[in-house]
Amino acid sequence: MYEHLFSSMKIGNVEIPNRTVMTAMGNHIAELGGFVSDADIAFYGARAKGGTGLIITECVAVDGSTGIGNMKQMWADDDKFIPGLKRLADEVHKYGSKIAIQLYHPGRQGIAAVNGVESMKSPSATECQCVHQPTHEMTKDEIKQMVGKFISAAKRVKEAGCDIVEFHGAHGYLIGQFDSPYTNKRTDEYGGSFENRMRFLDEIIDGTRAELGPDYPIMVRISVNEHMDYAGLPGEGLKAEDGVEIAKHLAAKGIDAINVSAGIYETMNTSWEPVSFDQGWKLGDAAAVKKAVDIPVIATAVFREPAYADKAIADGLIDFMGSARAFNADPEWANKAKEGRDADIRKCISCLYCMETLMSADFPDKPDFGCAINYESGKEWKCNAEELPKDGAGRKVAVIGAGPSGMEAARVLALRGFAPVVFEKNDKVGGQINYACKPPKKEKTGWLKEWQEHALRSAGVEIRTGKAPTMEDIRAIEPYAVFVAQGSSPVMPRSIKGLDGENVYTPVDVLSGKVSFENKKLCVVGSGMTGIETAELLGEAGNKISVYEMMDDIGPGLFFQNLIDVMTRVSKMDIALFPKHMLKEIDGTTAIFETTDTHEIVQDTFDAVIVSLGVRPNADLVEELKAEFDKVVLMGDAVKGGRIAAAIGTGYMAAAELK
């Protein structure tokens, strides 16, 4: 299958077995102090075993003392790191894949406290508008030293037996900061003209060539387009035509491949995209590079489906499909594609849980790095469902609820040789996912349900839909254990008068299509993701919406990239936002609020009020079940109304730990 995707191609003199490239992905699983960990070996090994042609590691620090992004990242600034990198290369080579090490320094996008420095290095003292760290203009001495650090790190990459070195010039990190006129305001020979801005990278490449010889493959990742319009700064930074010039310049210098990406921290949503960005949206810029250079072009463009990637290669737009998240969500993406098993691929839904957990991973009270839909991501060294004991011996397990949690549990139970019977009261499986995929641009979320249902049907799991199970139904299968994954219901606090009024609805009423509104005046109470997205759906239908939120800001607790994504669209609609407003009462068509700071009473009339104040676990049958069966396990929303990652994680673990 997919003859273009699965033909080999050389980068320099290194033959890459196919055109799938796992682009760099920080994962916060290295040892403290920069050493390759067992977790790294298992993480990358799983993707190599899964048939990925080329694996590029996370960005590796060339200067651990001033240039790390987080505490558990790999470093290459000393020979003591060579054995770990060698072990990693050997692991990837074991499966026939090739490995590149990505070298970087974060510059102004690093955190001073994490690095133990007073200010971050950068070509100019321009503070990043995302991380807001003190930043200083590098002296020429600092520049020379930094060039040397990149070169000596590249030497270690070669010595460790890795196939390729990649310099990270994309996403607004130090190399990109020199390349871009947005961040490089220098007036000496390292700033100003194109030639001067390229000098830092040129010196790194020249020095590396001189040290490693003409044959060792060098790649550079660049943000061809910094999309500063996305940050409200049109005309600033690198535009596609500038990026193409950089690519031409680098090709002329003799690098062996170019890896095309986009964006800087201020425009991060164009680098690692939230759910609303379509597959292929930035392919045009990659194709422009491909047209301009005669070296292999790797590119990311939200590639999720093998057919799409194969066609992009067949059409001559790119040479290699790049993705980090496709392979994070499914390490076997490549092998499944090669075998034409497209439906078996667990496609990344672009939810950005991986980035959210990466960014907060240094905080002890936050979850570890992971993938919302692949519980094993980052934990491959200790978690592999295929290797769990196959001791189910056909014993029945009643799984109540076919939402993400119940279906994940049933999948893992089936792998272990149990015979799960899944009971779902609704006509179709998927639980909350059926509603979460309804707002504009959220179709990808529905991929999870499709994959889970496919996985269960392929494993021959019995799924009974359309009727809530009674105790009799559960008794009848004589279950060895009962898994309760029956989801959640909207919170409707009794303390607020009027919530039982006839013009009061829940988001599910709207998202399920039970009610619809056009050209009405509507009120949405609560601005979590469900509230905002419901408002967006209603806004699209021409309604005039007011969103009220009790907290100080709209979208409390939401990952900022996802909030920016939805607000970029919402801000163009007829939607007014009222943070710091607590709902007191609904009186007929009037909604009454109290402001949380000045304690004023504010009220307005609406055609309907949609109350989105969160969810609470459904607990039907739980006590009865516990009284009758020894093994009753609660999971997903049945424990705590929450997110996909928690649903999948509790389902996976319940099935893995069943004794």
Ligand SMILES: Cc1cc2nc3c(=O)[nH]c(=O)nc-3n(C[C@H](O)[C@H](O)[C@H](O)COP(=O)(O)O)c2cc1C
């Ligand atoms: C959690 C996470 C970490 C990333 N870390 C890096 C990195 O270290 N270096 C890099 O060049 N890109 C990094 N990226 C960007 C990816 O390589 C890729 O370009 C991006 O995710 C868009 O492609 P995709 O949606 O197909 O994965 C990261 C992305 C994510 C989601």
Ligand code: SF4
């Ligand atoms: S966490 Fe979400 S965005 Fe990241 S790889 Fe998994 S599905 Fe994709």
